[in-house]
Amino acid sequence: MLVQFYNVSKIYPKGKALDDISLKIDRGEFVFLMGPSGAGKSTIIKMMFREEEPTRGQIFIADRSLVRMKRNDVPKVRRNMGIVFQDFKLLERKTVYENVAFAMEVVGASQRNIKARVPEVLSMVGLRGKDNSFPGELSGGEQQRVGIARALANQPLLLIADEPTGNLDIDNSMEILNLLIDINRKGTTIIMATHDRELVKAAQKRVVLLEKGKVAADYAPGEYVI
Amino acid sequence: MMKNLVYFFREALKSMARNHLLSFATISTVAICILILGMAILATLNASHLITRLESDLEIMSYLHKDLSPAQTVKVEQELKAIAGVDSVRFVSRDEALRYLQESYGEDRYDLEKTLGNNPLPDAYEIKAVDPHEVPLIAQQIEQIVGVERVSYGKELVNNLFLATKWVRVLSLIFIVLLSLGAIFLIATTIRLAIFSRRKEVYLMKLIGSTDWFVRWPFFIEGILLGTAGALIAILLLAVGYDTLIGSIQSVPFMPVVSNRTMLLEVYSGLVLIGATLGVLGTYISLNRFLDI
Numbered sequence: 340m341l342v343q344f345y346n347v348s349k350i351y352p353k354g355k356a357l358d359d360i361s362l363k364i365d366r367g368e369f370v371f372l373m374g375p376s377g378a379g380k381s382t383i384i385k386m387m388f389r390e391e392e393p394t395r396g397q398i399f400i401a402d403r404s405l406v407r408m409k410r411n412d413v414p415k416v417r418r419n420m421g422i423v424f425q426d427f428k429l430l431e432r433k434t435v436y437e438n439v440a441f442a443m444e445v446v447g448a449s450q451r452n453i454k455a456r457v458p459e460v461l462s463m464v465g466l467r468g469k470d471n472s473f474p475g476e477l478s479g480g481e482q483q484r485v486g487i488a489r490a491l492a493n494q495p496l497l498l499i500a501d502e503p504t505g506n507l508d509i510d511n512s513m514e515i516l517n518l519l520i521d522i523n524r525k526g527t528t529i530i531m532a533t534h535d536r537e538l539v540k541a542a543q544k545r546v547v548l549l550e551k552g553k554v555a556a557d558y559a560p561g562e563y564v565i
Numbered sequence: 566m567m568k569n570l571v572y573f574f575r576e577a578l579k580s581m582a583r584n585h586l587l588s589f590a591t592i593s594t595v596a597i598c599i600l601i602l603g604m605a606i607l608a609t610l611n612a613s614h615l616i617t618r619l620e621s622d623l624e625i626m627s628y629l630h631k632d633l634s635p636a637q638t639v640k641v642e643q644e645l646k647a648i649a650g651v652d653s654v655r656f657v658s659r660d661e662a663l664r665y666l667q668e669s670y671g672e673d674r675y676d677l678e679k680t681l682g683n684n685p686l687p688d689a690y691e692i693k694a695v696d697p698h699e700v701p702l703i704a705q706q707i708e709q710i711v712g713v714e715r716v717s718y719g720k721e722l723v724n725n726l727f728l729a730t731k732w733v734r735v736l737s738l739i740f741i742v743l744l745s746l747g748a749i750f751l752i753a754t755t756i757r758l759a760i761f762s763r764r765k766e767v768y769l770m771k772l773i774g775s776t777d778w779f780v781r782w783p784f785f786i787e788g789i790l791l792g793t794a795g796a797l798i799a800i801l802l803l804a805v806g807y808d809t810l811i812g813s814i815q816s817v818p819f820m821p822v823v824s825n826r827t828m829l830l831e832v833y834s835g836l837v838l839i840g841a842t843l844g845v846l847g848t849y850i851s852l853n854r855f856l857d858i
Binding site: 390410417441444446447 | 772
């Protein structure tokens with residue numbers, strides 16, 4: 340198992356965000372986290388990155404407990420994950436190439452590895468030739484491809500996408516979805532939070548439906564037809 | 566590690582260039598702080614130097630009764646030498662005293678002996694103490710010796726001197742502490758703004774899996790560079806200014822100044838170290854609050 344949540348609750352001063360959630364995700368899976376805003380999708384994602392800690396319960400990523408983990412060990416866990424944001428979070432002053440290289444530089448990769456890997460991931464996401472463009476010169480769909488390339492740069496076991504198509508039109512959304520499915524097919528586990536039903540129906544993957552901080556339903560691939 | 570070092574320095578320099586106005590303001594303020602700090606240190610050094618010189622010149626004159634026999638005079642000398650803390654005892658005959666007086670009036674224009682008819686001065690002993698601070702105590706004991714008519718050692722001068730030294734040290738210490746706090750505060754503000762303008766980058770770095778130190782180093786280097794640059798400018802101004810001052814003062818006799826090259830070099834390199842330390846402290850204050858992701 341790659342991701343395991345055991346009876347996880349998260350209580351903020353303003354109320355309960357997660358209520359006794361248990362969830363298992365295996366290596367190689369593609370899982371949608373669905374539900375209305377405030378259902379707990381973002382909280383689950385933040386906990387996987389250990390940006391937040393649970394109030395109660397246990398979380399394991401690749402068999403390491405994230406609860407009461409030493410501060411020094413947090414970067415090691417994060418290096419096994421890539422994250423894709425709704426608002427892309429690209430660095431405007433850096434080129435496409437530099438944005439992707441940044442992810443490798445900040446974990447101490449050598450220039451030689453960076454020079455070999457960046458063109459590889461850029462062609463994987465279909466952005467070959469855009470190396471020297473700045474994010475402001477790209478369309479939304481292209482910017483999100485840069486975001487995905489950056490998340491893939493360090494060859495993560497797990498790619499987490501938080502509403503990656505939230506800022507895109509339907510055509511670009513489908514393209515991004517197909518790109519993620521393609522990446523999943525090559526072995527990377529993917530967890531994608533979204534509330535776009537059309538996209539989820541088209542993908543035919545596992546769907547975890549969240550409501551009011553609880554798992555309301557867990558559909559196997561192909562079961563989600565609503 | 567080497568490739569990281571290059572990365573850290575590049576990021577630090579980029580950040581300084583990006584906020585060049587603030588960097589300039591910080592360097593200037595650090596320079597002013599270090600300059601005043603340096604002036605205070607040099608002033609203290611010179612004051613101590615002057616005081617040590619005056620202290621070592623401090624001597625007790627014990628004037629003897631005029632009708633003392635040579636045997637009695639020798640006895641007084643033995644008693645003087647027996648006092649604890651006395652370094653040296655020198656006999657100053659009345660003739661020698663008169664000669665000295667005449668010399669200090671200068672040339673031979675006045676023949677004092679002729680003018681006065683006879684030598685009015687008494688014989689005396691000139692006593693030096695091992696520790697200048699014990700002079701008042703030793704003087705008290707000398708007063709008890711039979712045959713000594715009067716003791717003089719410039720009581721007020723000694724006390725004022727020690728008081729002045731103490732105050733110079735206390736005041737410059739307070740001044741230096743206040744100035745350092747000002748410099749630290751400014752560097753902290755600059756680094757806080759540098760972090761703020763890069764908060765998205767820092768957030769990404771942390772989520773991608775950078776270690777805390779990988780995120781911190783560029784900011785520390787920026788703080789150290791700002792502190793050191795300010796210190797170097799201050800030292801340049803200080804060295805040029807002090808050299809000019811020494812040049813014009815050394816022609817004045819009896820004005821002792823510290824012109825020892827090694828000592829000045831120590832002061833200057835100490836100031837660079839202080840500049841760098843201020844940079845580290847300022848960065849440290851700002852960093853931990855912003856990196857907790």
